[in-house]
Amino acid sequence: MRYTQFFISTLKETPSDAEVISHQLMMRSGMIRKIAAGIYTYMPLGLRSIRKFEQIVREEMNRAGAIELLMPGVQPAELWIESKRWAQYGKELLRFKDRKDNEFCMGPTHEEIITDIARREVKSYRQMPINFYQIQTKFRDEIRPRFGLMRGREFIMKDAYSFDVDSSAADLSYDKMYQAYNRIFERCGLNFRAVEADTGSIGGSASHEFMVLASSGEDAIVSCNACRYAANVEKAEGIKQQQGGAGQQALTKVHTPDKKTIAEVAEFLNIPQSATVKALVLSNGEGKFVMALVRGDHELNELKLKNRLGWDEIQMATDDEILRFTGSPPGFLGPQGLKEELLVVADYTIETMADFVIGANQTDQHYTGANAGRDFQINQIADIRLIGAGDPCPRCSGGTLEVWRGIEVGHVFKLGTKYSNSMNATYLDKDGKEQIIFMGCYGIGIGRTVAASIEQNHDDNGVIWPLPLAPFHCSVVAINAQKDEAVMSAAQDIHDRLEAAGVEVLLDDRDERPGVKFKDHDLIGIPLRIVVGGKNLAEGKVEFKQRVGGEMQLLVPEQAIETVIAQVKAACGGTR
Amino acid sequence: MRYTQFFISTLKETPSDAEVISHQLMMRSGMIRKIAAGIYTYMPLGLRSIRKFEQIVREEMNRAGAIELLMPGVQPAELWIESKRWAQYGKELLRFKDRKDNEFCMGPTHEEIITDIARREVKSYRQMPINFYQIQTKFRDEIRPRFGLMRGREFIMKDAYSFDVDSSAADLSYDKMYQAYNRIFERCGLNFRAVEADTGSIGGSASHEFMVLASSGEDAIVSCNACRYAANVEKAEGIKQQQGGAGQQALTKVHTPDKKTIAEVAEFLNIPQSATVKALVLSNGEGKFVMALVRGDHELNELKLKNRLGWDEIQMATDDEILRFTGSPPGFLGPQGLKEELLVVADYTIETMADFVIGANQTDQHYTGANAGRDFQINQIADIRLIGAGDPCPRCSGGTLEVWRGIEVGHVFKLGTKYSNSMNATYLDKDGKEQIIFMGCYGIGIGRTVAASIEQNHDDNGVIWPLPLAPFHCSVVAINAQKDEAVMSAAQDIHDRLEAAGVEVLLDDRDERPGVKFKDHDLIGIPLRIVVGGKNLAEGKVEFKQRVGGEMQLLVPEQAIETVIAQVKAACGGTR
Structure with missing residues (x-):
């Protein structure tokens, strides 16, 4: 191709709204042009890289036995009402009415459509396993679209959906996709990790994210330096450790004037932060409350706590709510001497501690020599903290976790029967008995992967393409x-x-x-x-x-x- | 590919809502499945044919020097307001608001977006000629979606847009696309005609439609049996013929009891219908009126009359309006003795006639022996009738027109400066002077072509694919x-x-x-x-x-x- 017969329009200046390097370089090299917030034209140069990645994805999906089809972008409300997501999905679901006043949405994902197709077309155990995929343009009305293709509103996605007779067959379909995803990102020449992840709003019993490593990545992930364990930090597991010895000290109230943070208290008492326990009060926004305890130098993982309690939402309690349960303003909270009954959930680590410092639920007062069981009650001991660098591996003995930044480019889910149940997708088994279909779903952000490649591979002069993605x-x-x-x-x-x-x-x-x-x-x-x-x-x-x-x-x-x-x-x- | 590893789901019954054969066979063979009115999933089998046609289109567009890009489906209202189509486009333009209350539409076509891109990126005469194309999913909120992929709401289209320094350069770009389109439909093995067509709501100075011939086609087209002339019947030209001799008879009122139609009057008077003249009163809906005269056995072509008068709309006058201008109820209208001044436009053919029959603007009364000029005035003589089989060719001498049914699968337009003017898309010429860009636009309905292939090629047993489109x-x-x-x-x-x-x-x-x-x-x-x-x-x-x-x-x-x-x-x- 001659340069003068192609169309490349480079910019000397970096557009002011381009915050991340991939967005800057895709704009400067003329790969994309903005039409509206989060809505772009793929210019000829950008489209070439997009299509190359699509082709790699297509080849590996075909090799894994998945079958390509193409579902519509505009989806009728009825199917979303059936799956109950019409009410659950927030404002990211762009809804509108057609000229006859029927309700539709722009598809942000296609579980409803494909489940509707499957329940009409897949009626016998002989038709499974089957896996349908598409490469298709989706729309999510992000509240803050930014970072170019990284978090756009209109975007291209490969989504696949597997259908199986039971849970163990579904696991095999999941493994096939997991392997295909590994091959896809390997073929692109990208440095990536497959990590255990939370299932979030898609639901289901297990999932893995595929993360392209880049210092600018929005997600933190951990991986073991000794075995293959890797997980999104929000999902990374803490382990139950040996219980510590009994306490030696007596519970003693000490005056800690104006010392509200763990750092201030530890410094004032001349002890390490790891000898303190942090207490937080949280609610589900609908009248349920919990006090969470983590070691002073640890952070609470709200997602773990929320999943543990089976809550739909989790948020910090207000000052008024804290006062009601503890009699104290924030900054001096502790599990001892609560005013009202409150569920207390402590992280595993707390069990290993003795003679530690807690808030005394009084302004400018803490206790030293505190011991769980003796001085206060814990209702549940659980894994509720954020895991970080240096933590022990939850899978192997002796391994230590490292922390990386990553960009999520793919996500595979074991859906189980979440959608087939609500939408009544069933099949007849060998004995002619009606059974529920087991599903999996598998997504790859096409534009996002191309952008992530740039986040990982660039220098001061511009983009550095791996050959398989180069325009x-x-x-x-x-x-x-x-x-x-x-x-x-x-x-x-x-x-x-x-x-x-x-x-x-x-x-x-x-x-x-x-x-x-x-x-x-x-x-x-x-x-x-x-x-x-x-x-x-x-x-x-x-x-x-x-x-x-x-x-x-x-x-x-x-x-x-x-x-x-x-x-x-x-x-x-x-x-x- | 093994049948058992692919997914084909055939139906024994024809779905009741499938009116045309392509819709019936695409449903029965499992090529498509309906999700909502005019919204379909392309099933694996159907997608294969779609992709094959896309690839043929892509190869021929590339060969013609067009450059592929990909524009968004969701388009901001601003650009449509600039081009003035936000107000002009009817309810087919699906409009909606995003979560921040900004107005958008689902793109039914992309003149606004591409003109916006061109005015930002194409700034010098040296960058032209240039032609951008995309293969993309569009949405038109049809009032009566039907015929499967033939008239869907969500559909795949190839659209191309050329940019040139002036009108004659734009003609060359147009010719290249015209040739490319011929190659595309030839490669598919389809029987088709390129016909002259009206430019309709897209606008511009000239256009051709590409019609796949099929007896079920919605469009009538004419083609010459001697030369290459072909046109949509709505555009097909009548020719100015030799003026006839002077009239011999006197204008005579005759009683024609209850004879309202041309057929009834001709039979009653025992003369051929071609010896009568039909008069129709029409309005633009905004206070302008015209009386159109065509030979009794001819039909008025309203589109020609509308274009001739430069009207935006044309419609039949109401009975009250007719009464006001003629003093008569419909059925007995004529150009003689009008009550109020009224523009009279006659078809070319009228000039060749003498001693003919017209309505007398009185119930149950006609005139025989009427002659234009002597008995009534004509303001304009023009080509305003529908052309049909047997009419003379307007291009060659001696050729005769034949009539075919066709399905419009492609359309090429000379847009001129319609969009570049309203959206101010200019470039600097060799002398550094600002000039307006000349545009062309070129569309092919992807799914519609695949459906048209079936309309043309099938038998009682099912689809007959030309090899290039076969799944x-x-x-x-x-x-x-x-x-x-x-x-x-x-x-x-x-x-x-x-x-x-x-x-x-x-x-x-x-x-x-x-x-x-x-x-x-x-x-x-x-x-x-x-x-x-x-x-x-x-x-x-x-x-x-x-x-x-x-x-x-x-x-x-x-x-x-x-x-x-x-x-x-x-x-x-x-x-x-």
Whole structure:
């Protein structure tokens, strides 16, 4: 493809609303253009990378036996009312009425549609296992769309849905998708982790997220340095440890003037923060309350507590509510001497502690020498804290957890019968008996993965594409292209021979200075570059250079061509 | 692909709401499933044909130098307000508000978005000509969605938009698209015509429709039996003919009791209908009126009259309005002796007539011996009638027009500066002077073309696919597949060798009787079929049969394989 026959529109300035590097570079390199908040046009350059990723996804889904179909973007309200999500889903579900006043929404996900199709079409155990997928444009009316394709409102997603006769068959379908997802992100050349994750609003019994590692990632994940355990930090498990010895000290009230935070109290009493216990009062917003206890240097994981209690929502109690249960303003809370009965849930770690410090439920007062059981009651001991770097691995003995930042690009769920139950998707088993279908669902953000690749791979000069996602594999930069016929003819020849070998080439035939061209190709992130012209060409040589990690080499054209073909084959050689 | 690993769900019954054959067969063969009125899921089988057509379109657009991008489906109101279509477009434009109360619509077409992109990105004459296209899902809130994919609400369309420095450059871009469209429909193996058409609500100066011929088509088109002229009947031109001789008879009022229609009057007076003139009163709905005169056996073409007068709307006058201008109830209208001044527009044909019959603007009264000019005034002579079979060709001398039914599958428009003017899309010319951009737009209905192919090609047994659009090129039907290992192994071998040669094969390995399998493959419309099994296989032969137009042949597998490969290559061999 000649540069002058393609359309690339680079920007010198970084748009002011682009906060993250992938958004900045996708705008500057002309991959996307904003039409409205969270709504973009994929420009020709951007669409090439999008389509390449789609194709990798499609090949691996097909290889895993999934079957492609295409569901509509506009979905009737009836199906969402059946699944009960019409009421549950918040304002992210964009709802509207058609000209006949029927209610519809823009599909943010397709469990309802596919379950409706399955209950009409999949009627016998002989039709399962079956897995349908699509690559389709979705819409979620995000309250704060930002970060370009990373959190857009209109976005392209691959979503797959498996249907099985029972839970163990569904586990096999899930494993197939888990393996396919690993192959997909491996083929893209991305550094990623599959981590255990919370199932959130999609529901179901288990899930894994696929995280592209990047320091700018919104999610924290942990992984073991000894085994394969990895999890989203919100899901990462704490372990029940040996109980500590009995307390030696007596419970003693001490005056801690104006010391409200754990750090202030520990410093004032000259003890480590790990010798204190933090108490928090939380509610489900509908009249239920809990006091949570974690070690002073730990953080409460609200999601774990919420799941433990089976609540739909969780929020900090108000000052008034705290006063009602403890008689104290915040800052001095503790489990001892509560005013009203209150469920007390303590993290596992608390069991290992003795003679610690707690709030005394009085302004400027704490207790030292506190001991659970002796001085106050705990109703439940559970895993309710945030896990962090250095914590022990919950799977192997001796492993230690490390913390990474990641960008969620894929998510696989064991749905169980959540949707098939509410929408009555059943089949007839071998004995002609009606049974409920078991489901799984599996998503990959297409644009988000392409953006995450940039978050992970870039430098000051621009994007660095892994070959499998690059809009073009190789640039051929013709020096003085518009004036020197010999240069253009040599460049065109190299271009043609590369293209004939299946390499995607961008031949820069513009009437621009070499420096301008190099800058553009670096910004766009083309992985391989051949420069044709000048003294080198007179000597029968061309320059070959990789976007990163390689010195410039002077090669005869034949060698340069072979090198490019070999690198492209090695990285994109396709299906293994 | 094995049948049991794919998903095909055929229906025995035709759904009651499927009125046309393509809708019936797409439902029965399991290509599509309805989710809501005019909203469908493309099932795996249907999606294969859709994707094949998309790929043909993509290849030909790329070959013509158009560049693919992808615009959003959700569009902000601002741009439509700028182009003034927010007010003009009717209820087909589905409008809604997002969570922040900003107005949006589901894009029914993308002139506004692409013009916005062009005015931001195309700033120099050096960037043109340029043509952007996309294959994208659109939404039009049709008042009466029906006919399956033929008139759906959510549908896939290829739309392209060209940008040029001036009108003659824009004509070249238009011609390129016209040629590309011809290649696209030729490659599909469809019988089609490119016809001159009205520009309608998209606007612009000229347009062609691409019509797939089918007796069930909603549009009537004419084509010359001697030259290449073809047009939508609503656009087909009448020609100005030799003026007739002067009248011989005197204007005479005759009593025509209860004879209101042309047919009744002609019969009563014992004259041909072509010796009468029909008068109609019409209005623009906003206070303007016209009397149109056409020969008694002709029909008025309201669209031509509307365009001639530059009206936005045209409708029949009410009885009260007719009474006001003529003093008569409908049925006896004529141009003679009007009560109020009224613009009279006559078709060209009227000039050739003398001594004809007109209404006398009195109940049960007509005039014989009427002559224009002598007995009444005509303000304009113009081409305002519907052209039909047997009319002379407006382009060549001696040619005669034939009438066909067609389905509009593509439409190309010369837009001129309609959108670039209202949205201020300009560029700098060679002299640095600001100039307005000239545009063209070019659409193809993807699903509609696939449906039109079925309307054109089917029989009592089901769909007949042209090879380039077939979901699979060839079936391999294994007789007694689940029980006879030799059969399955031979069938699998044929399947594998065909697939290795690039043939798309559906290997029917189901545990079903041969008759059931043949019925399904006929319904689905697979063009080629190899039957493996039984006595024939024992003798080293397989059956080869085409879906239509060929006798069953007994061949050795090698021959059958070669025949299939040769036919697929001949039909789909790709790019010419």
